[in-house]
Amino acid sequence: MLSDRRQRVLGALIEEYISRAMPVGSRTLTERYHLGVSPATVRNDLSALEDAGYIAQPHTSAGRIPTDAGYRAFVDDLLASDMVAEDVFDRDMVAELRRSATELDELLERTSAVLTRLTDCLSVVIAPSLITGQIRQLSLISLTNHQALIVIVMESGRVLNRQVSFDGEVSPEELASVQNLLSRVFIGNSLAEIKAAYDKKTDEAFRSPLVRLILEEIIVCLSESNGGRSHRLGMSSLLQQPEFSSSRSLLPIMQVLEDDTVLLHVFDDAMESDADCVVRIGTENASESLAGVSVVAGQYGRGEGAGIVAVIGPTRMNYSRVIRAVRAARRALQDE
Amino acid sequence: MLSDRRQRVLGALIEEYISRAMPVGSRTLTERYHLGVSPATVRNDLSALEDAGYIAQPHTSAGRIPTDAGYRAFVDDLLASDMVAEDVFDRDMVAELRRSATELDELLERTSAVLTRLTDCLSVVIAPSLITGQIRQLSLISLTNHQALIVIVMESGRVLNRQVSFDGEVSPEELASVQNLLSRVFIGNSLAEIKAAYDKKTDEAFRSPLVRLILEEIIVCLSESNGGRSHRLGMSSLLQQPEFSSSRSLLPIMQVLEDDTVLLHVFDDAMESDADCVVRIGTENASESLAGVSVVAGQYGRGEGAGIVAVIGPTRMNYSRVIRAVRAARRALQDE
DNA sequence: TTTTAGCAGCCAGAGACTTGGAGTGCTAAT
């Protein structure tokens, strides 16, 4: 276990490194942080911290930089000490988001923008999946005799729609009756429940081909819009960080971000955890492409279909700030 | 005016520079292109081309690289010579896009993906604005006594929706009658026409506050979803180009791309032109941030609300390939 | 045992210098 002072030395080193992005030496630490000991003593501590794997030297006779393990210890410390619950960010963010539109998409976009502004990092916001969401309203709108539009309004306020074509003619009256039938069954339920009902098939009315067709389209529609759109903003903030000055280092990250299916897996662990915020530092990330960055993610909404709000930045990010921002964003979206 | 051989020398130099990304000298040109003259002659030509402003030397005693003006001459030449009308890309692309979904968004996303794959550049696809689109169907769906959902189906198949809240209670029956009224007026017309009708206000029925409220929401909804979402893919292709190896050079481009409102203006000239494809090379771009890249853009759909399909890459892009790809994409989307 | 001062050693990074090679411009001959 680390002595109290060594813990403080580690914290000071990380803080300094976060702001300077250059290896930190013993003198700097004694000068800028009130450690109450001489550089020589700090050197001993640094040496011990290095042996313990928390910090490393880029080369002999350079200062030290934190390792992933060092950041981990630092962050664990941060999470343990109860960070102020009600936060500046909370007020900021809520105020900002209150002005937001009726459209979920726009709310998420704006959340992402706020996160990026607060943290100077890349932010990702993913809409909740609809599988577990409850259906509030179901409408079938006749377009032509051969085409109709299915409109599904979720409790969350999200609206889905899908066009469906019929082989034969279908009158508006027929549609209306199907709508009534399906509404009775669906409204107030989630897709999971609908699927179960569909599998039973026992109900007489569900035998009609028309009903079957529409039902299937609804299921496809709800399943497909898996997680809905994702919003990413702040790539340019990342560009400005010195660790990404060579764009080669950006490539793997960019590739992860451009592929939605890959992107989702990055947050798998955040989904499973029930903590209010998960921090993955450098090599802790599942994907090797993200070995050079840290990911701070939280989910909002509950259960399987939860949405994700996350910030991605260099391992040398301001963890305290980022964690508070993610938490605040999560709370803000939770309440909506 | 350029002699025929000098034209060929310029073309050869550009071609070589596009593939090597390094200054090209006289010897290389004579060795790899059948110019039928000696390096010394080519040197004379190069000197003349430099005087004319088509090429430049990064420094004395280096080879030449094309200037923006050089690319311009090259591209004008390309556009003048009728490039094969029916194209490999056409078949490729149409085939690829045929497998596409009912959702417009997905079609556009896929188009962007194909463009990026074909050109190794960044591609941007912007959905058509809805201002000029005709309305096919209008529905008001009652959610609660104080809330309803407006659903608008455009002829293009696009579906919009917007929630609206009432101060007082509104029964489903009332809604239905408003729906009938508005449908009569709107269906088959465009927003432009609706606005005109609204401004007249002469019609008795339009005096009702409820009708007014809903009408206004519809107008907001159609105007706001201006150009709809934009899709960008292929940033990582750009990253791999040597001109962007220092990520500083990428920053301005990234910033343009991240701001939708700025992004739209980049294509202003493409909208105005009625050519099937507009090429802006380096400093020809309106925005200074894009001085280092070329933009090839075409619009699809007609009139003011047209959509945009575009490719952005280094000025050292393969113009022939990119232009053909953009044309093909444009045609593919036009037909839908 | 812990802390400190002092000192020798280490090494990356910046600057100066050298060299090799690719490419040009010029001139004179074809």
Added chain:
DNA sequence: ATTAGCACTCCAAGTCTCTGGCTGCTAAAA
């Protein structure tokens, strides 16, 4: 108009040196 030949130029890469910042060690002090 074209070509061969030659002198010249300049970058890029390599080598070398110097310097500043930092360490680790040792011996003394607390």
